[in-house]
Amino acid sequence: MPSLGADMTEGTLLEWLVQPGDEVHRGDIVAVVDTEKSAIEIEIFEDGRLGRLLVEPGETVPVGMPLAVIEKSGPTPIARSAPGPTPASGPAPTTPPPRAQRRVAASPLARRRAKELGVDLAAVQGSGKGGVLTVDDVERSAGGVVQKASAARAATTDAGDRSAAMRTAIGALMARSKREIPHYYLQSTIDMRAATEWLAALNAGRPVAERVLTAALMLKATALAVRTVPELNGFYRDGTFEQQDHVHLGIAVSLRGGGLIAPALHDADALPIEELMQRMKDLVGRARNGRLRGSEMSDPTLTVTSLGDRGAEIVHGVIYPPQVALVGFGRVVERPWAVDGMLTVRPTVAVTLAADHRVSDGHRGGLLLEAIDELLRRPEAL
Numbered sequence: 001m002p003s004l005g006a007d008m009t010e011g012t013l014l015e016w017l018v019q020p021g022d023e024v025h026r027g028d029i030v031a032v033v034d035t036e037k038s039a040i041e042i043e044i045f046e047d048g049r050l051g052r053l054l055v056e057p058g059e060t061v062p063v064g065m066p067l068a069v070i071e072k073s074g075p076t077p078i079a080r081s082a083p084g085p086t087p088a089s090g091p092a093p094t095t096p097p098p099r100a101q102r103r104v105a106a107s108p109l110a111r112r113r114a115k116e117l118g119v120d121l122a123a124v125q126g127s128g129k130g131g132v133l134t135v136d137d138v139e140r141s142a143g144g145v146v147q148k149a150s151a152a153r154a155a156t157t158d159a160g161d162r163s164a165a166m167r168t169a170i171g172a173l174m175a176r177s178k179r180e181i182p183h184y185y186l187q188s189t190i191d192m193r194a195a196t197e198w199l200a201a202l203n204a205g206r207p208v209a210e211r212v213l214t215a216a217l218m219l220k221a222t223a224l225a226v227r228t229v230p231e232l233n234g235f236y237r238d239g240t241f242e243q244q245d246h247v248h249l250g251i252a253v254s255l256r257g258g259g260l261i262a263p264a265l266h267d268a269d270a271l272p273i274e275e276l277m278q279r280m281k282d283l284v285g286r287a288r289n290g291r292l293r294g295s296e297m298s299d300p301t302l303t304v305t306s307l308g309d310r311g312a313e314i315v316h317g318v319i320y321p322p323q324v325a326l327v328g329f330g331r332v333v334e335r336p337w338a339v340d341g342m343l344t345v346r347p348t349v350a351v352t353l354a355a356d357h358r359v360s361d362g363h364r365g366g367l368l369l370e371a372i373d374e375l376l377r378r379p380e381a382l
Contacts (some may be wrong), residue, residue, distance in 0.1 A: 001033065001055075003063045004040050006321045011035050013067065014111065020289040022050045024070070028292070031067065037261050040292040040297055048072050092143035111137050117142040133372075146361050168258035174318050176348035181236075181319050182357040188369040190376050192347040198379040215306045216277040218329050218349075218372075222304050222382045223247045223269035231360045232368055233301050235322040239313040243358040248322065249279065250300030253287040261287050262303050262320060263296040273382050289353040307331055314350045324356035325365075327372070348378075 001011050012034040024030060024044050025299050031042040051069035055061055110133045114121050116137065124141045126133040195217055203211040208248040226233045226247055234243040247269040250262040260364045262284055268276060288293055306329040314327035337346035351372055375381060 001061050001063050001065050002294050004294055008035055010060055010062045012357055013055050013057050015057050018050050018069050020050055024050055031118050036169040041293045043294050051131045057217040110134055114139045163258040177318050179320050183354050184252050184357050186365045188351050190349050190373045192349050195376050195379045196347050213279045218306055220273055220276055221372045221375040222248055222327050224366055228247045229368040232325040234323050235324045244301040248299045248301045250303035251307035253284050263292050264299040317354045319354050324359050326354045
């Protein structure tokens with residue numbers, strides 16, 4: 001069972017997406033695990049053939065417990081591919097039950113609805129991407145309108161249970177963070193006129209779905225800026241700081257049922273701004289639909305929280321251990337601004353930093369905010 005965050009101590013295996021004998025390769029999604037925050041797709045990190053399954057769907061096991069045996073790739077043993085006749089002296093071997101239902105691609109919510117409605121997922125045609133079963137598919141199969149009311153009540157109850165568990169987990173982790181990490185806080189205000197004008201020109205004539213949002217500029221500026229202050233990009237574990245060469249930004253995502261999750265946007269510093277925007281949208285969408293990957297939960301090297309147009313003007317965050325820094329952006333607001341001795345009005349944003357005093361100090365943190373400021377005032381460099 002992989003660790004999918006500092007606050008995770010156990011997980012529930014929801015389903016296997018492979019079965020014994022299947023060839024697997026690094027990066028393949030092989031299982032779905034339910035945590036207190038979300039259902040997470042589990043990737044495999046080596047090539048081979050899946051051997052025995054050590055944990056069955058529905059079992060809750062602690063982090064670190066093996067889930068399956070991976071064998072080295074090679075020819076399938078003859079005994080498995082061409083079994084001989086059953087000896088007369090012994091009972092016939094029991095044929096294992098079919099695993100078809102476990103291999104059906106479906107969202108965790110669709111599976112929960114199917115269980116409530118008594119629907120056999122193997123008999124349902126999926127309408128989602130790649131044939132994935134959705135909640136609507138399950139409800140249509142169950143007869144639609146009559147079952148929807150009870151399904152909705154079940155989903156609401158389940159969402160409430162998960163929200164309560166998530167709040168408990170978030171509270172415990174943040175209490176640990178404030179107790180163990182010597183935080184220091186910095187704040188700066190950035191003139192966003194150049195950024196907003198550049199974005200307006202970039203988005204002119206583009207369909208709404210292809211427009212780049214201010215949040216993408218903030219993410220890219222942070223990812224590039226932290227290269228200049230590398231001691232803010234990494235992990236503090238076992239009394240030692242582990243600096244990371246790659247910049248995997250954790251993006252704080254508010255979930256529809258309440259709570260937060262912060263999956264990683266991998267290599268954010270190397271992505272062109274349009275690609276970063278599309279990956280951000282995809283990541284946020286999958287976070288809210290419970291289809292994140294394990295690496296997206298365990299990889300963030302620095303977290304960014306952006307409250308957007310409807311958020312507060314300033315956000316002061318709490319570091320997500322074992323990370324050592326968190327950058328927060330409030331909403332863009334117009335403020336009086338002095339330019340060359342003249343008073344004018346400019347769109348501005350307050351950016352804050354929460355950082356770990358064990359690995360950096362206010363001077364180095366200030367350099368990060370200064371670098372973010374310079375990059376947002378030169379958006380063409382992003």
